Amino acid sequence: MNAYDNALRQLEKAAKLMDLDPEVVARLSAPEKIVMASLPVRMDDGHLEVFQGYRVQYNSARGPYKGGIRFHPQVDLDEVKALAFWMSIKTAVVDIPMGGGKGGVVVDPKSLSKTELERLSRAWVRAFRQVIGPEKDVPAPDVYTTPQIMAWMADEFSTLEGKPSIGVVTGKPLDYGGSKGRGAATATGGFYVFMKLIEDTDIKPNKTKVAIQGFGNAGSIMAELLDNEKFIIVALADSKAHIYNDKGLDLEKVFAHKESTGSLAGFSGAKEISKEEFLALDVDVLVPAALENQITKDNAEDVKAKFVVELANGPLTPEADEILYKKGVVVIPDVLANAGGVTVSYFEWLQNISNNYWTEEEVDKELREKMIPAWEAIYQMSKDKKVDFRTASFMVALHRIAKAIQAKV
Template identity: 40%
Template sequence: MTIYSGPVFEMAAQQFNVIADHLAIPLDQRDRLLLPKRSVTISCPIHRDDGTLAVFEGYRVQHHLTLGPTKGGTRFAASVDIGEVAALAVWMSWKCAVMNLPYGGAKGGVCVDPHALSKHELEGLSRRYMQEMIPFVGPHTDVMAPDMGTDEQVMAWFMDTYSMYQGRTVTEIVTGKPVSAGGTLGRREATGRGVAHLAHRVMRDLAIEPSGATAVVQGFGNVGSVAASELHAIGVKVIAVSDHTGALCRKEGLDIPALIAHVGKHGSLAGYSNELACDPKDILTMPCDVLVPAAVERVIDATVANSLRCRVLAEGANGPTTPEADLVLQRRANEIVVIPDIICNAGGVVVSYFEWVQDLQQFFWDEEEVMRRQYQILNRAFSEMAARAKKDGVYNRTAAMAIGVERVRAAKNTRGLFP
């Protein structure tokens, strides 16, 4: 029996069991690796602007603290539940381990539509969430970061709330803060830059010239828009993008800087162009060189995987590909190179680690240094994955997750079980 349920956690558990079988991990050791160390459920009451009281349910899941403090984002979304948060925490553990970062995975969330809140209400909810979490988090226990529905401003409110209770400024309690409040240069762009960097690396391996290449980006939020911008900057034609309001397509390539400016002003792609509008369901299977799913989980199922017409699948979102789709993609490994999420979108946690280190030391780097170090770590992890996949004759995701699970397991075995 477990409190964790739902399709997202079931997917994370299914992925883990595939790796556990591959590594021949005894059955009696698996729950210790998979099930989270700690889960917290809270109520977050706030005053609405109209004078009424509203209560929102919040969560924080810390998967393991074997390698160091836990690390992970906090999302504000109407779909959030404890199973989804737990799955994201598990994935974050494998991601941190495969990147060789001294963290376990964590994730948090509040079940709320942030677009339905005023700025004042959003601040009240953010501060209440952090206030309720203070007994369970800390710079050496659990370090929060932004995720879907949260941003630099929310992180600044988190940091300020925690600091007020400590009686001193504690910038290292969260990452993804504004630079003016102890954040690091390059953090906001880090995940999208990493996605584009690794996609470009695979393009070079496949002898695909950027000037003649095309890309499709599903999800035009922080990750997708930056990835699109970076690909556009090296000459790739981004022929389709989408967000929760719709999709835009143009075979000659979209004007990505204009789209980013529009979203910055209006908050979404809606209203940019009626002539370029297309069906969001179609863009995942459009012919292209690079496909970047950068929205939510489980968008590529077995049916979609059979219909993909890309050469590189660069997973900007967490868990965009179901286990059933992975079986299809393993068969299509000669056609499609998959850059799995725990490596492809790890640029965010890598630069979050840099921000945490800089805050602890009160010594800050310039953006060029941040990017150089980020790409160095991503390249090393990708090379280790590629070498493991070739050595074992396995799919890229299997290789990447095997490395992450092995490192966590080795640390747990070395430390032993506290009686």
């Protein structure tokens, strides 16, 4: 089952439970707009390569479309549609006045030089210029897109518009309209929610084992945050290797190894295991921070973690969700767990359009003030309706989107 089918099943499940207006369901069962473009790029050796690009604008009932652009060889339209739908839910979960969108390019960015990557980034803006803008649709980084790529995109858009328009994208470098705290926001938001969740439990960090799948921005920062609280990080994974040490990994050495070699493979302070073994480790907390569909009906029974914190988008399939719920595993869903990223993206956009920049402390305070009430609303909905946290998240978000749609008709 593809990611978009999963997304529509989640919509259907929540809509039935809350008796959602069928007209609202109909509006949310398809994107408002799908834009596709061929992106011709002159490569360093002189030959022309044409890449497939997408932008899906899913729902704008609550404000301008908001959502990242990913550069990845496995990008396809269904994936981008699913991610755009989840962005519509996510912005409503944290109650920011924006809608949901997503973009992508079918490319392996690791195979491109820096100049080729810049040409591709600028080509994407030229192709989608008419549908993006600070008041229309505000992209951001996602898988394999970076602050540098956002800077190129903002510069290209500003050049085409003939005026500075840095609010067209978020996740930019600090020196070019970025927000303090944006780099750590996805992990920090998930960390706040997880710490709030365990507040009233008897969990002792120094006795709690954690495995984090994905060692990019979100996964590596989550590892640091949990390590600082004395949680025991026993397993980490990136695209090249899954590493495990039951006594706990020395994060300082892990970071040094990753910095010098570019991957976790070959790290001497741990043994390498398979992905299947990694997901089935006897840990207390599992943090999927990589790609979609990692835990499915085929391996969900093997998961031994008591908590799953979804820093990635869509790492569990609906079947896996049901299996884990029946097993009593507590899942903090992606639409809440990783919503810190879009929340601080919204803060960055606000700072850009007002030309008034915040301190890191202000950003952190505002982030906490969005994440904790979002968690409390979801927790209450889960309790009232006796549903899992994902379904409760969708119910909270759909209620807010429905109110915005109904206010206009």
